[in-house]
Amino acid sequence: MHGALLVAGTTSDAGKSVLVAGLCRWLHRQGVDVAPFKAQNMSNNSVVTTDGGEIGRAQALQAAACGLAPSVAFNPVLLKPGSDRTSQVVVHGRVDGSVTALSYRERKAALLEVVTQTLTDLRARHDVVICEGAGSPAEINLRATDIANMGLARAADLPTLVVGDIDRGGVLAHLFGTLAVLEPEDQALIAGFVVNKFRGDPALLEPGLAQLERLTGRPTLGTIPFAPELWIDAEDSLGHDGAVGRPAAPLGADWLRVAVVRLPRVSNGTDVDALxxxxxxxxxxxxxxxxxxxxxxxxxxxxxTTVSDLAWLRETGLADAVLAHARAGRTTLGICGGYQMLGRAVDDPHGVEAAPGRHAGLGLLDVDVVFDPDKHLGNPAGTALGETVEGYEIHHGREVRGHGSAPLVTLADGTPEGVDAGAVLGTHWHGLLENDGFRRRLLERVATTTGRAFRVSTTTSFAAARAAQLDLLADLVESHLDTAALEHLIEHGAPSGLRTVPPAGAP
Known part of the structure; x- marks a missing residue:
């Protein structure tokens, strides 16, 4: 099998990321050499690749579905929002300035060449590439400079599926309307639809899907049921009720309760998935x-945005609540920006995040943080709480440790990282909780501190849990989508003569 496919969505969070992951896993299980691709991602949830760059975490997950290590080729353009109006631009894994929504338009012509060439190179190295769109192609105000949806599809002649989330309501209108607002040349590449998160009897939906095909000339290639056991994180989205995952019942008499502060500009919130x-x-x-x-x-x-999120902590009263929690001897863990907030001060002499100056931290750890102009990226390894650990770093902050600070992590060369002050711990490392041994030692400490009758599992493997989730996605694709039609689209592209909707000349 050779070819490519683009998965677009009626909205953000319609299911593009998980569908791409499922398609990739389904193909990988058949022995197909498949790779993911997202031309442009907007997310503060990122990872460091083996080639030393930074990409969206969703693309790293999709790479894992393909049995591949993450690479900057899978996500050549990453936008990391720093406010409602500005974003840091990461091109091929490296920071390349900041933009506003308007100024970014001026860069897109050059970036379209970047993403199309990257996709061409990727297709030359892999038999199949499954591409993910961004947002929705129905954002016609952005179509002229689009590099991730139909702009990419047209440039690379990609057959395109549109996925809609029926859980939001109005999915038939969303699917029809997404197609209808596109110009005819874009519509010619839309080959079919997928309905996501369906609950109930599929027979009730079938008449609507049949009418949708009569109206558009395009089939729905499947309806994916709502899967309550699916918790894998796709992007930056969180459960509507604030819950993370669906943990099994405790092995002991008590649960352990973890509260994760949802900062306004939270990044890599998926660090806590392993818990x-x-x-x-x-x-x-x-x-x-x-x-x-x-x-x-x-x-x-x-x-x-550590400085502004720290100010938000104080404005909301959460800073006082965190201080009270820590001073009561209960465990507090800071990760990256959260670690920086727990220190004595955050010094930003170059104005990396805010106006140049020194900003008081919560003072729970004997460490200062100084922001360097260049971002620190890495995939370090060491030991923590007596366990071998790995992680990844994405930060501007450089720790300046107090003389009495015990490290949380010790690198192989003896370099200290982070702080372990007993009840309060901090680290710049993301992914630390994914190390099974470290996570168990931390939970044992928490249970001992609180006196909970909690017994830590000795068999939980987060890597295995993540692999099982990817296999579940592949199972959903294999069981509920027309895989023969998918294979035909990948190999042969969109069929010719697809109807334009509304009919040409309609008002």
Whole structure:
């Protein structure tokens, strides 16, 4: 099999990322040499690749579905929002300035060449490439400079599926309307639809899908059911109720309760997914001080804007709640930006994040953080809590440790990283909780501190749990989509003569 396919969506969070991951896993299980591709991603959830760059975490997950290590080729353009109006631009894994929504338009012509050439190179190295769109192709105000949806599809002649989330309501209108607002040349590449997150009897939906095909001339290639056991994170989205994952019942008498502060510019919030994979560990995102009451572990996750998110902590009263939690001897963990907030001060002399100056931290750890102009990227390894660990780093902050600070992590060369102050811990490393041994030692410490009758599982493997989720996605693709039609699209492209909707000349 040789070819490519683009998965577009009626909206953001329609299911593009997980569908691409499922398609990639399905093909990989058949022995196909497949790779993922997302021309442009907007996310603060990123990873460091083996080639030393930075890409969206969703593309790293899709790479894992293909049995591949993450590469900058899978996501050549990454936008990391720093505010509602500005984003840092990462091109081929490296920071390449900042843009506003308007100024970014001026860069897109050059970036279209970047993404199309990257895709061409990727297709030369792999038999199949499954591409993911961004947002929705129905954003016609952005079509003239689009590089991720139909702009990419037209440039690379990609057959395109449109996926819609029926859980949101109005999915038939969303699918029809997405097609109808596109110009005829774009419509010619839309080959079919997929319905995501369906609950109930599919027979009730069939008449609507049949009418949709009569109206558009395009089939729905399948309806993916809502799968409550699916918790794998796609992008930056969080559960509507704040819960993370679906943990099994505890092995002991008690649950451990983890409160993760949902910062306004949270980054790599998926760091806590590994905690939610443990039996008896309840993980919830919180945004109010009262929600920390009774928590056994409080986590301050990463942040794209440490200084402003620290100010938000104080404005909301969460800073006082975190201080009270820590001073009561209960465990607090800071990761990357959250670690920086726990220190004495954040010094930003170059104005990397905010106006140049020194900003007081929460003072729970004996460490200062100084922002360097260049971003620190890496895939380090070492030991922590007596266990061998690996992780990845994406940050501007450089720690300046106090003389009495015990390290949380010790690198192979003896370099200290992070701080372990007993009840309060901090690290710049993302992915640390994915190390099974470290996670168990941390949870044992939390249970001992709180006196919970909690027993840590000795068999939970986060890597295995993630692999099982990818296999579940592939199972859903294989069981509920027309895989023969998918294979034909990948190899032969969109069929010719597809109807334009509305008919040409209609008002």
């Amino acid at each position: 939610a994979a443990e039996p008896g560990v309840s993980v919830r995102y919180v945004t109010a001080p009262g929600e920390l009451t009774g928590a056994d572990l409080v986590v301050l996750p990463g942040s794209k």
